[in-house]
Amino acid sequence: GESVGLHLPTLSVQEGDNSIINCAYSNSASDYFIWYKQESGKGPQFIIDIRSNMDKRQGQRVTVLLNKTVKHLSLQIAATQPGDSAVYFCAENTGTASKLTFGTGTRLQVTL
Amino acid sequence: DTEVTQTPKHLVMGMTNKKSLKCEQHMGHRAMYWYKQKAKKPPELMFVYSYEKLSINESVPSRFSPECPNSSLLNLHLHALQPEDSALYLCASSQAPARNQPQHFGDGTRLSIL
Numbered sequence: 001g002e003s004v005g006l007h008l009p010t011l012s013v014q015e016g017d018n019s020i021i022n023c024a025y026s027n028s029a030s031d032y033f034i035w036y037k038q039e040s041g042k043g044p045q046f047i048i049d050i051r052s053n054m055d056k057r058q059g060q061r062v063t064v065l066l067n068k069t070v071k072h073l074s075l076q077i078a079a080t081q082p083g084d085s086a087v088y089f090c091a092e093n094t095g096t097a098s099k100l101t102f103g104t105g106t107r108l109q110v111t112l
Numbered sequence: 113d114t115e116v117t118q119t120p121k122h123l124v125m126g127m128t129n130k131k132s133l134k135c136e137q138h139m140g141h142r143a144m145y146w147y148k149q150k151a152k153k154p155p156e157l158m159f160v161y162s163y164e165k166l167s168i169n170e171s172v173p174s175r176f177s178p179e180c181p182n183s184s185l186l187n188l189h190l191h192a193l194q195p196e197d198s199a200l201y202l203c204a205s206s207q208a209p210a211r212n213q214p215q216h217f218g219d220g221t222r223l224s225i226l
Contacts, residue, residue: 008152032212043116043202043217044155051212089154098143098209099168102154 008087010107019077023090023103028071032093034100035064035075039086047075047088077108085110115139116218118203124224127193133221135186135203141216143209144186146178147202149220155202161186162209193225 013019025033031052036044050057050064050073057064063076073090090103116137125131135144142163147155160168161180175197177189186203200220206213 034214036217041219043118043204043219046214046216049212049214093211098145098160098162098206098211098213099157100215102156105152105154 008105008107010109012109012111013080014111015080015082017080019075019080019084019108021075021077021088021106021108023073023075023106025071025073025090025092025103027092027094027101028068030092030094033064033066033073034091035062035073036089036091036102037084037086038089038105044089080108080110082110082112084108116203116205116216118201118218118221120221121219122222122224124226125190125193126226127195129193130189130191132190133188133201133203133223135188135218136184137205137216138184139205139207139216140183141205141207142183143206143213143215144180145204145206145215146176146186146188147204147217149200149202155217159188160209167209190223193223195225198223198225 034049035047038044048059048064061078065074087105087107089105091100094101119134144161146158149155158172159178164180175192179187202220204215204217206215
């Protein structure tokens, strides 16, 4: 059954502010990372990816930063909007081709 | 709108029933995946099909039986499921079964076992 008292980490941000969602990974051999957004009742939606030979990649309103030294990944969302409210997962390619391992997720709440 | 289509969106079945989940993509992707997601948890990989052949089975119980009839379709046959199998079942696809390939997900089938 479900774990009692299990809560997703939550980040609460005011509309218009920038959001930073963090992810720590444990496998130093991971060489490909993806950020997904999952809205209620929907599947994970691809946001942005980054390969380990890069430390920064930018998309539309989003930036992913990769720090391999401390095994840390972050997703920055500029000018956060109500439509950004969702659960955000990082995922890494941990060795076996095609196999993604997901982080525990962070809920982003955008307040007006 | 997602380019990976899953049917049905919701399914309620008894423990003795047999049912199938279906997934379809028309992006020309050659790798397809089944994931299971419990509430407030990340997706967990179940199966990977690579060029229509099963390449990864993450020690999934035999009451779940995947099938890939062609490069666009992926099925998950269900038989004699348990209440703990209630979850959101997600299908995904990627261009190739290789590293550095983003996987694109459908919106899932929410399965309830009575």
